[in-house]
Amino acid sequence: MLDLSEFKPQNIIVRMPNWVGDMVMATPVLSDLRKAFPDARLTAMCRSPISDLLQEDVEIDELFSFTKTSRLVRRDEKKSILDRLKKGAYDLGVILPTTFSSAWWFWQGDVKVRLGFDGAGRKSLLTHVIDKPSNVQNQHLIQTYKHLLTPLGIPVSDTKPRLYLKEKEIEQAKVLLSQHGVKPHHKIVGINPGAAYGSAKCWLPERFREVTMRLLDDKDVIVVYFGDLITSNLVKEVCQGLSTRVINMAGLTSLRELSCLISLCDALLTNDSGPMHIAGAVGTPIIALFGSTNSIVTGPWQESSVIQKHVACSPCYRRTCPIDFKCMKQIGVDEVVHAILNVLHKPISSKKLHILP
Numbered sequence: 297m298l299d300l301s302e303f304k305p306q307n308i309i310v311r312m313p314n315w316v317g318d319m320v321m322a323t324p325v326l327s328d329l330r331k332a333f334p335d336a337r338l339t340a341m342c343r344s345p346i347s348d349l350l351q352e353d354v355e356i357d358e359l360f361s362f363t364k365t366s367r368l369v370r371r372d373e374k375k376s377i378l379d380r381l382k383k384g385a386y387d388l389g390v391i392l393p394t395t396f397s398s399a400w401w402f403w404q405g406d407v408k409v410r411l412g413f414d415g416a417g418r419k420s421l422l423t424h425v426i427d428k429p430s431n432v433q434n435q436h437l438i439q440t441y442k443h444l445l446t447p448l449g450i451p452v453s454d455t456k457p458r459l460y461l462k463e464k465e466i467e468q469a470k471v472l473l474s475q476h477g478v479k480p481h482h483k484i485v486g487i488n489p490g491a492a493y494g495s496a497k498c499w500l501p502e503r504f505r506e507v508t509m510r511l512l513d514d515k516d517v518i519v520v521y522f523g524d525l526i527t528s529n530l531v532k533e534v535c536q537g538l539s540t541r542v543i544n545m546a547g548l549t550s551l552r553e554l555s556c557l558i559s560l561c562d563a564l565l566t567n568d569s570g571p572m573h574i575a576g577a578v579g580t581p582i583i584a585l586f587g588s589t590n591s592i593v594t595g596p597w598q599e600s601s602v603i604q605k606h607v608a609c610s611p612c613y614r615r616t617c618p619i620d621f622k623c624m625k626q627i628g629v630d631e632v633v634h635a636i637l638n639v640l641h642k643p644i645s646s647k648k649l650h651i652l653p
Contacts, residue, residue, distance in 0.1 A: 305388035312342040316570025324455035381405025469556035486561035490527030491569040494615030496588035579647035587623035
């Protein structure tokens with residue numbers, strides 16, 4: 297077997313994760329590969345539309361965007377993906393998802409060295425199989441992703457997640473907010489009340505509404521709600537009848553627009569979700585509410601305020617709670633408002649954004 301510690305790949309492809317938050321948490325892998333192999337060609341393979349977040353990434357040479365595949369995918373679409381993989385002539389493939397299909401594509405696509413974690417019955421499809429760290433439930437997912445690079449002689453680094461945004465995109469987001477009445481003196485609190493995985497990750501909608509009403513006691517506060525099309529009806533109900541200083545952007549933004557708007561917020565209140573990790577990547581202070589998931593593994597990477605009640609059944613990782621939802625019900629409005637106000641009253645620090653001209 298090829299000793300990867302001496303391997304100097306020239307053409308690398310990284311299969312990125314399939315969820316927004318996981319994809320953002322995987323961006324340090326791209327940075328570490330670029331640093332280790334500065335002369336290699338680096339391609340990020342990512343599902344659309346999540347791939348849009350890497351559109352302007354200066355650390356990759358190519359973005360390989362594809363639509364979600366399934367057993368029912370059309371034969372010509374399958375052939376197109378495989379043809380592109382074969383044409384790429386990649387000598388190293390780093391596979392971050394632990395799914396069978398992610399390894400199968402690289403195997404069928406003739407990627408020479410296929411490096412991935414064991415699991416999902418895919419060992420025979422990989423040339424180099426890595427066991428997950430024994431403490432995988434007690435370390436951050438970002439560190440687990442980085443561990444996959446250690447056979448290449450790349451130590452686990454302190455590289456942070458990042459997203460590259462264009463100055464023009466930021467300015468367009470500022471214009472959009474100004475059209476909704478946002479002035480330079482306003483403090484902007486973003487709220488993301490949904491989560492893609494399921495309702496077990498979500499705080500109670502009526503409590504988000506109560507927090508919003510409490511925040512509006514300060515005339516300088518603007519609250520901006522975020523969400524996708526699936527959660528847009530929920531957000532509409534939460535915002536119904538509230539002040540004009542509450543802006544509902546749910547279902548109205550692309551992922552890049554969402555990222556720019558979050559970057560302009562002074563704080564983001566959110567469940568464990570993709571927008572939470574976007575906030576971390578653009579330097580926006582986070583107040584994160586955790587219930588069914590493990591904040592040690594998927595919590596914000598940057599310094600933030602995590603509120604989690606460690607009840608006996610948490611973390612359960614269920615999509616919906618089958619019992620009394622104690623983990624979220626025990627999080628009170630007062631402590632959430634207090635955490636947000638603590639952030640808003642701190643001295644303003646400059647964000648370390650990756651903004652391109």
